[in-house]
Amino acid sequence: MNIMYVSVTERRREIGIRRALGAKPATILLQFLVEAVLITFCGGLIGIGVGFGISKLIGIFIELKPVMTAGIMLQSSIICIAVGIIFGIIPARRASRLDPIDGHLSLIV
Numbered sequence: 001m002n003i004m005y006v007s008v009t010e011r012r013r014e015i016g017i018r019r020a021l022g023a024k025p026a027t028i029l030l031q032f033l034v035e036a037v038l039i040t041f042c043g044g045l046i047g048i049g050v051g052f053g054i055s056k057l058i059g060i061f062i063e064l065k066p067v068m069t070a071g072i073m074l075q076s077s078i079i080c081i082a083v084g085i086i087f088g089i090i091p092a093r094r095a096s097r098l099d100p101i102d103g104h105l106s107l108i109v
Contacts, residue, residue, distance in 0.1 A: 004036050004091035008098075015098045025096035032095045036088025037081050044080030048073065 008015070015028060048068075055066035 001087040001091060003039060004032065004088050005094075007035065008032065008091050008095040011095075012098060015095055019098065028098075029092045029096035032092035033085065033088050036092065037084035040080045040084030040087075041077065044076060044083075048076055 018028060019025075052066060052068050055064070058064060059066055
C-alpha cells in the first residue's frame with residue numbers, strides 16, 4: 001500500500017494531464033489497480049521461489065522433502081492478486097479523485 005501511495009504522489013502531474021485530456025476516474029483507478037496487482041504478483045512469485053529454495057536448502061541438512069505442486073502455486077498466486085487488489089484500492093481511489101488542475105484531491109465521488 002505504501003508503494004502505491006508513493007506512486008500516486010510522484011505521478012500527480014501525469015494523473016492531472018490524463019484527467020485534463022479526458023481520462024475518466026474509472027480508467028485511472030483501473031490503471032493503478034492493475035499496477036498494484038502486478039507488483040504483488042511479481043513479489044509473490046519471487047517469494048515462492050525464495051521460500052522453495054530455502055526449504056530445499058534446509059532439506060539437505062534435515063530429512064525434509066519440500067513439495068511444490070501446481071495447486072500450491074495457483075493458491076499462492078491468487079492470494080498475491082487478492083492482496084494487490086485489497087491494498088491497492090485506497091491509493092487507486094485517491095489517484096482517480098485527483099483534481100486535474102492543481103493536483104489535489106477533489107470531492108468527486
